[in-house]
Amino acid sequence: MKIYEHYSLKALNTFGIEAQARYFCSLRTLGGLKAVMLWRREHPELPVLFLGGGSNMLFIADFPGMVVQVRLAERKVIADDQNYVYVRAGAGENWHDFVRWTIEQGYAGLENLSLIPGTVGAAPMQNIGAYGVELKDHFYELDALDWRTAELRKFSLDDCAFAYRDSHFKSVEPGRWLIGAVTFRLPKHPIWKTDYAGVSEYLADKTLDARTISDAIIAIRQSKLPDPAVIGNAGSFFKNPLVTADEFTAIKAKFPNCPAWPQDQLVKLSAGWLIDQCGWKGKRVGDAGTYDQHALVLVNHGQATGAEIWQFAQAIIASVQAKFGVILEAEPNVIGATT
Ligand SMILES: Cc1cc2nc3c(=O)[nH]c(=O)nc-3n(C[C@H](O)[C@H](O)[C@H](O)COP(=O)(O)OP(=O)(O)OC[C@H]3O[C@@H](n4cnc5c(N)ncnc54)[C@H](O)[C@@H]3O)c2cc1C
Known part of the structure; x- marks a missing residue:
């Protein structure tokens, strides 16, 4: 396996940000790990970063260590019982291709998660979710390698703390x-999840199956979200914030239309709505901006640096905090941030 030096990551992150990895390799088989471990022994002081499709990353500086692009491929039905089929996928598989493959095999469950960019291996990292379904709802277990000791371990649903x-x-x-x-x-024997706003209307006159739902989700997503191949972005840039019931009462008194959902003992607010209320939708500073149809999505109009996108995000965080007293948290992994 070849190890490259001073490798450009511009084509490997969906923001399209120019950043360099001091060292870079593409891991296609577990055998390739030997070379990375050897490199590690020679450079114990340098950090390592695993990279999938780069669709949940913001590079605001060059990476001083080794970027390992995980490309392990595998798709296999490994077991089957009365109620479930167990399907295993390699970390480097493209997530959407894998979802469509399960549907082609006649399996259901992942259809609401269609068209989320990235890889299978990164999907558990933030328990990807969309349209009322999260990865954890259909997760069984994962295989992982401890980077420090090379120990292989299985993680169950509980171990993953999704x-x-x-x-x-x-x-x-x-x-x-x-x-x-x-x-x-x-x-x-799937129970379809189609009661999400926008999805139920789209499917109103249709006979439900996994492919029909997947097709609907694809069409809805394509109508709402920017395609990273056209305009750089990492999807939703902020998590929907959780506030206490008392905090929500105070916000609601000032902003009666504030959308909210109960979440365990807390209340979940719409980050997109909060940002929109602060006038950020479609705003632009240089080449950093918000998507004109969706204030929650930060975009790179062309030549923005990661630092400029991050600075723009900080301005949004400050204005939402000033208006609502709510602190937004970034969803993507910000590489090189000091704040
Ligand atoms: C247009 C758009 C829409 C999106 N919509 C959604 C959505 O609806 N729901 C949602 O949840 N997310 C969404 N995302 C975010 C993103 O697609 C997901 O988080 C996705 O799982 C990231 O996959 P990736 O392979 O690109 O990960 P990367 O960005 O490469 O990495 C993300 C994190 O995972 C780590 N990582 C990657 N691979 C591995 C591995 N094999 N082992 C250990 N760690 C690893 C990285 O170090 C990093 O910390 C969207 C992004 C875009 C651009």
Whole structure:
């Protein structure tokens, strides 16, 4: 396996940000790990970053260590019982291609997660979710490698501590585990989730099956979200914030139309709505901006640097905090941030 030096990551992140990896390699088989481990022994002081499709990353500086692009390929039905089929996918598989492949095999469960960019291996990192379904709803287990000891370990659903856009891998032990493969448990008797705003209307006169729902989700997403191949972005840039019931009462008193959903003991607000109310939709500073149809999506109009996008994001955070007293949290992994 070849190790490159001073490797441009511009084509490998969906923001289209120019940043260089001091070292870079593309991991297609687990055997390739030997070369990376050898490199590690020679450069113990340098950091390592795993990269999938780069659709949830913002590089605001060059990366001083090794970027390992994970390209492990595999798609396999590994077991089957009365109620479920168990399907295993390599971390480097394209997520959407894998979802469509499961549908072509006649399996359901992942259709609402169609067209989310990126790879299978990154999907557990933030427990990807869309249109009322999260990865955790159909997750069985994953295989990971401890980067420090080369120990292989299986993680069950409980081990992964999945939460809203969060997991053990994202917030408890970031950077420690290389996810190699993920196994899904797909229901043989699916209960369709189509009650999400926009989806039910789209499917009103249709006979439901996984392919029809997937097609609808694809069409809805294409009508709402910018295509990274056309304009650089990382999808939603901020998580929907959670506030206490008391905080929400105070916000509601001033902003009666503020959309909200109960979430455990807390209240979830719409980050997009909060940002929109501060007048950010379609705003632009240089080549950094918000998408004109969706204030939650930050875009690179062409030549923005990661630092400029990050600065723009900080201005949004400050204005939402000033108006609503709510602090927004970035969803993508910001590489090189000091704040
Ligand atoms: C247009 C658009 C729409 C989007 N819509 C959604 C959406 O609806 N829902 C949603 O949840 N997300 C959405 N996203 C965000 C993104 O697609 C997901 O987070 C996706 O899972 C990221 O996959 P990736 O392979 O590109 O990961 P990367 O951006 O390459 O990496 C993300 C994180 O995972 C780590 N990582 C990557 N691969 C591995 C591995 N094999 N082992 C260990 N760590 C790894 C990285 O180090 C990094 O911390 C959207 C993004 C875009 C651009």
